[in-house]
Amino acid sequence: MTAVAPLFSNPYRQRFVEFLANRREPGAIARLRRDAFARFETLGLPTRQQEAWRLTDLSALQNLALQPPADALVEAGALPALDLPAHRLAFVNGRFAPGLSRLRALPGQALIASLGQALLTHSARIEPYLDRLPGLEQHPFAALNSAFWDDGAFVHVPRGIGIEEPIHLVFYATGGDMSVHPRLLLALEDGAQATVVVEYRGQGRYLNAPLAELSLGDGAVLHYHQIQEEAPQAFHLGGVRVRQGRDSEAHLHLVSLGGQLARTDLEALLDGEGARCRLNGLTLARDQQYGDYHVRVEHAQPGGTSEQLFKSVLDGKARSVFDGMIHVRPHAQKTDARQTSRNLLLSRQAQAHSNPRLEILADDVKCGHGATTGFLDPDAEFYLRARGIPAAQARALLVHAFANDNLNQIRLTPLRERLARLLAGRLALDIMEGA
């Protein structure tokens, strides 16, 4: 029924057969992969005729002859550091790189490991979580990830255990038109707590199509940060699935800086009474960059709270998309859901699209959304200049102020400061280039 783009999916079929033949893993996992691949073939590659992909132009990606991932050596210096004691797992082209990783002692039976390795040693702990979360059913790249994930990170925090130090997961790709599909599987059992920083980086041209599955038991608390800083020529098509139990708290910070085309589709299911979800997104794009967040927050149970704040700062001919859906099921009374999308355009050629949406099937809820797009306030710029602050610095100060309430919500100080410096550096550069 669905048209399948031949250039893209045919090589994938051959590649899938070879890939599966070389895997040594439990039959249940292989079945998940086959199901996922069948789903991918049914969905086909997205086209701009599909509403969800209307603004995402994948033609440049479709012209590539994508290659399977290969091993490569990466200098430790190429990887970002957190400047904090952290549990670190690094992956190169989707595969665990033990030499670049550093694991510290963990409390109780908590486990942080390569997903590929854990499958051999701890498959009973993985199977209850892998591919179990709803969401992203229509997303071909999520299906592709479920078929092709080679390796990734597995974080399992048993009931009542808190992992103090942040878990730093670095995914690095080395170009060569590879398509990599790393997986993150995170399971916090009831009352468990963890702080996670995921960083996507690379060099050259490649497709990174990661999928993260974040499962929060009752009362679990997760602070999750995802910093997308792919190489300038790279494509990033990521998915995040979140499921939250009763009274759990998810603080999700998404930052998008790199890639020529970057899109993250996120679905959060507030599946327990009183679950709280904070979603905080920041996109910085310039030149011809495209940055896109598609978000769906599903309130399935009463008394849930969700708060979304998505901002983009666009220079040059950059474009951003924010498509956000709040869906409140009939049973989910006393839901409090907010959504804000704000875009700052630094050039006349930049474009921001905001599409906030509400579907409310319960009658006793508080829901609100708003979207604004604008240029820097010339009155504010003049005010700063009239106090002696040079024009470029005045503009940088105003942009920083715009992005600041996103960055200020990041509690990991060195990470927040690194992002603030990066923002400041990029602005100064852009303004000099523009002058």
Place this chain on the structure above:
Amino acid sequence: MLEIRNLHVTVEGREILKGIDLTIHPGETHAIMGPNGSGKSTLANVIAGREGYTVTEGEILFEGRNLLEMDPETRACEGLFLAFQYPVEIPGVANLYFLKAAVNAVRKYRGEPPVDAMDFWDLVHERMELVKMDESMLKRSVNEGFSGGEKKRNEVFQMVVLQPRFAVLDETDSGLDIDALKVVADGVNALRNPERGFLVITHYQRLLDYIVPDHVHVLVNGRIARSGGKELALELEEQGYALYNEEPGRARRAAA
């Protein structure tokens, strides 16, 4: 220190200032009074360098240098200050941070190192008391959620911290109660000395009870219709501007 010669200014093609001549020497405080729409704020904005104003004729010299060739930040660094009629709210930039950035911008322009953090804090505290400003206002975003009076007080606070050589106050008194008015006047009077100049723009005579000017000018329909001493302000208070509005031709002759 400030010389305005035959200044003609248009805004969107409409002539607002029609030949202003005004000389202010160091140590002098001049007041410009006039009805709404006479061009008072245009004059203030042209002096500060706001965009959207076209000087079609004439010049402004500041310390003998062509002010109109300088961008707004250079004017500020050269020692010019405008207290805004409508101070701008800047969410996300803390008042104290803004003030420090301004102080350091001026110091950098002069080739001086950034201000010492302790010295800056001492200066800020001392000046805060002068304008009776609450410390909590330092941490808040610039003017965000400030009342009208707080915004004007913040303008004067910036002025007393930056200590400009020449300050223009654009209707800083409008909308203020008498206590706030005194605070504004205290700020100006604390800075008055033989080297500094002030141009106080106001609609009402009231402010001039507290900031006593050396010269008063009446601006009507883009021209200075009359100049005089501080007694002119009192005269205007009694007679209003009607005299000037009704017969601008005669007023012009009287000024010439």
